[in-house]
Amino acid sequence: MTSDDTTLDASAPWLEVDAVIDDPRTRIVVCCGSGGVGKTTTAAALGVRAAERGRKVVVLTIDPARRLAQSMGISELDNVPRRVKGVDEAAGGELHAMMLDMKRTFDEIVEGHADAERARAILENPFYQSLSAGFAGTQEYMAMEKLGQLRANDEWDLIVVDTPPSRSALDFLDAPKRLGSFLDGKFIRILMAPAKVGGRAGMKFLNVGMSMMTGTLSKLMGGQLLRDVQTFVAAMDTMFGGFRTRADATYRLLQAPGTAFLVVAAPERDALREAAYFVERLAAEQMPLAGLVLNRVHGSGAAQLSAERALAAAEALTETLVADGDPAADPEAGEAGDPSDGISPNSPSADPSSPVAENLEPGGIVDLDGGKNGSRTAGGLSPAATAEHAASPSASAAQLAAGLLRLHAERMQVLARERRTRDRFTALHPEVPVAEVAALPGDVHDLTGLRAIGDRLALRPGDAGT
Amino acid sequence: MSRLHVVSGKGGTGKTTVAAALALALATEGRRTLLVEVEGRQGIAQLFETEAFPYEERKIAVAPGGGEVHALAIDAERALLDYLQMFYKLGSAGRALKKLGAIDFATTIAPGLRDVLLTGKACEAVRRKDKSGAFVYDAVVMDAPPTGRVTRFLNVNDEVAGLAKIGPIHNQAQAVMRVLKSPETAVHLVTLLEEMPVQETADGIAELRAANIPVGGVVINMTRPALLDNGDLDIAARGARTGIAKALSQAGLGGARRGGHADRLIDPLLEQAREHAERVELERAEHAELTALGLPTYELGLLPEGVDLAGLYGLARDLRRQGPI
Numbered sequence: 117m118t119s120d121d122t123t124l125d126a127s128a129p130w131l132e133v134d135a136v137i138d139d140p141r142t143r144i145v146v147c148c149g150s151g152g153v154g155k156t157t158t159a160a161a162l163g164v165r166a167a168e169r170g171r172k173v174v175v176l177t178i179d180p181a182r183r184l185a186q187s188m189g190i191s192e193l194d195n196v197p198r199r200v201k202g203v204d205e206a207a208g209g210e211l212h213a214m215m216l217d218m219k220r221t222f223d224e225i226v227e228g229h230a231d232a233e234r235a236r237a238i239l240e241n242p243f244y245q246s247l248s249a250g251f252a253g254t255q256e257y258m259a260m261e262k263l264g265q266l267r268a269n270d271e272w273d274l275i276v277v278d279t280p281p282s283r284s285a286l287d288f289l290d291a292p293k294r295l296g297s298f299l300d301g302k303f304i305r306i307l308m309a310p311a312k313v314g315g316r317a318g319m320k321f322l323n324v325g326m327s328m329m330t331g332t333l334s335k336l337m338g339g340q341l342l343r344d345v346q347t348f349v350a351a352m353d354t355m356f357g358g359f360r361t362r363a364d365a366t367y368r369l370l371q372a373p374g375t376a377f378l379v380v381a382a383p384e385r386d387a388l389r390e391a392a393y394f395v396e397r398l399a400a401e402q403m404p405l406a407g408l409v410l411n412r413v414h415g416s417g418a419a420q421l422s423a424e425r426a427l428a429a430a431e432a433l434t435e436t437l438v439a440d441g442d443p444a445a446d447p448e449a450g451e452a453g454d455p456s457d458g459i460s461p462n463s464p465s466a467d468p469s470s471p472v473a474e475n476l477e478p479g480g481i482v483d484l485d486g487g488k489n490g491s492r493t494a495g496g497l498s499p500a501a502t503a504e505h506a507a508s509p510s511a512s513a514a515q516l517a518a519g520l521l522r523l524h525a526e527r528m529q530v531l532a533r534e535r536r537t538r539d540r541f542t543a544l545h546p547e548v549p550v551a552e553v554a555a556l557p558g559d560v561h562d563l564t565g566l567r568a569i570g571d572r573l574a575l576r577p578g579d580a581g582t
Numbered sequence: 583m584s585r586l587h588v589v590s591g592k593g594g595t596g597k598t599t600v601a602a603a604l605a606l607a608l609a610t611e612g613r614r615t616l617l618v619e620v621e622g623r624q625g626i627a628q629l630f631e632t633e634a635f636p637y638e639e640r641k642i643a644v645a646p647g648g649g650e651v652h653a654l655a656i657d658a659e660r661a662l663l664d665y666l667q668m669f670y671k672l673g674s675a676g677r678a679l680k681k682l683g684a685i686d687f688a689t690t691i692a693p694g695l696r697d698v699l700l701t702g703k704a705c706e707a708v709r710r711k712d713k714s715g716a717f718v719y720d721a722v723v724m725d726a727p728p729t730g731r732v733t734r735f736l737n738v739n740d741e742v743a744g745l746a747k748i749g750p751i752h753n754q755a756q757a758v759m760r761v762l763k764s765p766e767t768a769v770h771l772v773t774l775l776e777e778m779p780v781q782e783t784a785d786g787i788a789e790l791r792a793a794n795i796p797v798g799g800v801v802i803n804m805t806r807p808a809l810l811d812n813g814d815l816d817i818a819a820r821g822a823r824t825g826i827a828k829a830l831s832q833a834g835l836g837g838a839r840r841g842g843h844a845d846r847l848i849d850p851l852l853e854q855a856r857e858h859a860e861r862v863e864l865e866r867a868e869h870a871e872l873t874a875l876g877l878p879t880y881e882l883g884l885l886p887e888g889v890d891l892a893g894l895y896g897l898a899r900d901l902r903r904q905g906p907i
């Protein structure tokens with residue numbers, strides 16, 4: 117799978133994204149990862165790509181950026197998938213997308229599982245209203261619920277799921293269980309106990325505990341809240357078991373062979389640490405991991421020039437400019453360092469360097485200070501640009517070159533850091549296939565941007581270049 | 583001067599880092615600050631390179647000039663048990679409640695109760711006085727939940743006082759709200775110069791204001807210097823290419839003629855410059871949007887090698903240099 121030209125360790129296999137989304141057996145792709153790493157973007161990009169490669173896809177997004185939602189035509193929360201316009205359907209595919217509305221999803225479960233009167237009692241209960249609107253974990257539970265519904269519809273041949281912006285990727289797996297175990301749990305049964313077990317022999321102990329507890333709770337929370345909770349619980353009675361069963365069914369769906377988890381991470385220490393936890397957890401849960409998407413990775417088309425060397429060269433250029441205002445004064449100045457260090461194999465000494473000096477125009481350089489004073493940029497950010505009007509091309513060119521070199525040095529430092537963090541992950545999990553997505557200079561907020569991400573996702577690492 | 587500084591922001595923008603730097607910055611000149619975290623992640627311990635701390639306040643750093651930073655990871659369950667113990671002497675009943683899942687219920691499921699407990703503990707630290715009647719902490723800095731949840735988190739009054747209309751939880755919520763809505767409190771938002779965090783900052787400020795919670799400043803984190811911009815690219819486009827090749831060659835990077843080493847560097851270097859310039863433009867637009875919010879702004883530069891303890895002290899210095907926060 118890997119070739120000589122990949123930048124990855126031979127031990128890190130390539131995650132072939134196209135193979136995953138083209139495989140008709142892949143029915144669900146789950147994009148997870150810690151906050152802000154690009155889960156939503158990756159999910160949407162995969163949706164577009166799979167649809168344009170001929171699959172009938174639905175993407176379930178959660179809290180997408182406003183402009184992205186608008187450009188996909190899903191900024192209205194109506195909790196059903198909408199067909200996305202502007203997708204190339206020539207290959208026979210389609211893209212549908214939706215944005216999760218967690219309260220509505222919760223309401224729909226209630227409405228679907230209780231008669232009208234009971235449903236109304238639940239929906240109007242203040243405790244239910246708080247629970248459905250905001251309890252940390254409701255979003256995760258409802259995302260699972262919606263996934264279950266989409267899958268049950270069997271209308272799409274591929275479902276791509278985004279996961280909520282939680283701190284930890286693990287929340288997606290843990291939160292539904294927490295809510296489910298509360299709704300089906302001991303505590304709820306005890307709250308309902310007065311109605312159910314009152315007076316029955318053998319329940320005396322429980323009753324004592326119960327009354328002590330409800331007493332305490334009502335002292336603590338105030339009687340009203342406790343009554344609200346009890347009314348809610350009583351009204352939900354018929355649905356209990358239902359929640360646990362549903363959560364379990366979706367959990368099993370996630371373990372099925374047609375599911376592929378993609379763990380998205382930025383090439384940063386914290387994000388990759390989270391990714392490693394998640395990979396281990398998926399293995400423990402026997403959930404199928406397709407691989408790691410390393411998002412917003414930096415590359416360089418001039419990687420042969422090291423950061424150190426670029427900085428030294430920039431320094432040399434600036435020094436000559438500042439020192440004597442004449443970079444051409446000493447034709448040998450630039451040759452001080454070992455030119456073959458960090459640069460491509462051809463020997464630079466073969467290049468004639470004297471014509472360079474001859475062609476420079478020292479005359480322009482004396483105007484440098486004038487150029488500086490006529491600062492154009494408000495923040496004074498751009499010395500090279502300010503030199504432009506007054507100075508000759510060579511003065512500004514020298515400054516520009518120095519700027520380019522500094523920029524390059526910064527880029528190379530980023531590259532090195534990203535590589536180190538990535539290698540640490542690979543050393544820990546050499547079996548996990550990896551795809552790399554280059555960082556785009558701007559945000560991703562339309563189909564064109566999503567296609568660009570999709571193209572990069574499908575590239576073999578190392579071919580990514582810049 | 584506010585005494586409770588709540589630090590929020592989009593996930594991953596640097597809330598924990600900035601909260602810690604602020605606690606350090608506010609602790610100079612012999613002052614004492616408390617840094618609290620509420621999400622049970624031991625982020626502060628990691629940052630200060632100490633082991634996870636138990637549920638107690640302890641000194642974790644000394645600030646220049648003899649100040650002290652103390653830290654506390656507030657745990658909702660422990661806070662509830664302490665609270666029950668304090669008001670009801672419910673030691674063993676607390677354990678029984680725990681067994682039944684009631685504590686779990688109260689601290690993780692019951693909407694808002696958890697938040698009352700967490701903010702309640704922080705407000706208690708703000709108001710705490712020693713025997714001489716002086717405040718124990720000159721300032722309390724909270725590493726708060728992200729922007730999307732922070733207003734709900736702080737606005738426990740609406741959440742809980744509405745649900746629990748009487749009783750100690752109701753009273754506690756009321757007391758907490760008195761602190762949180764007073765000028766004693768300031769909520770600061772951390773952002774990056776990127777579209778989503780800036781948008782979230784604007785939305786968050788509007789929400790906080792609507793809830794009458796005082797907003798402090800905006801901390802722009804991980805800023806990078808603009809090395810080049812579109813103006814420079816214009817020059818390059820206007821035929822400075824040969825000049826650049828010569829300059830590169832001059833600096834010892836190989837031959838300037840077509841196909842020479844220096845010449846071959848130009849396209850990739852210019853491509854990087856174009857990307858950089860695009861980002862600089864984007865950042866300027868985001869910066870303008872933040873300025874338009876009309877709040878004090880503070881900037882912290884990106885530390886290229888990440889944040890270690892020395893870096894954290896540096897960030898604290900940078901914050902102080904930019905005036906009172």
Ligand SMILES: Nc1ncnc2c1ncn2[C@@H]1O[C@H](COP(=O)(O)OP(=O)(O)OP(=O)(O)O)[C@@H](O)[C@H]1O
Nearest residue numbers: 151152153154155156157281412554555556559560
């Ligand atoms: N490869 C990339 N290049 C450039 N920008 C990117 C890239 N991937 C994502 N982004 C941008 O990063 C920001 C965060 O991305 P996204 O919303 O997909 O993250 P997320 O993991 O879903 O975040 P959250 O945890 O908040 O849901 C967006 O503004 C997006 O446009």
Ligand SMILES: Nc1ncnc2c1ncn2[C@@H]1O[C@H](COP(=O)(O)OP(=O)(O)OP(=O)(O)O)[C@@H](O)[C@H]1O
Nearest residue numbers: 386593594595596597598599804883884885888889
């Ligand atoms: N000024 C900075 N320079 C370099 N790295 C930084 C800077 N500020 C924060 N970071 C790094 O960015 C990452 C996120 O920072 P931090 O944990 O403080 O963010 P957070 O908002 O608290 O995140 P979360 O939402 O996960 O709680 C950390 O790895 C941190 O070291």
Ligand SMILES: [Mg+2]
Nearest residue numbers: 155156178179
């Ligand atoms: Mg998202």
Ligand SMILES: [Mg+2]
Nearest residue numbers: 597598625725
């Ligand atoms: Mg944090």
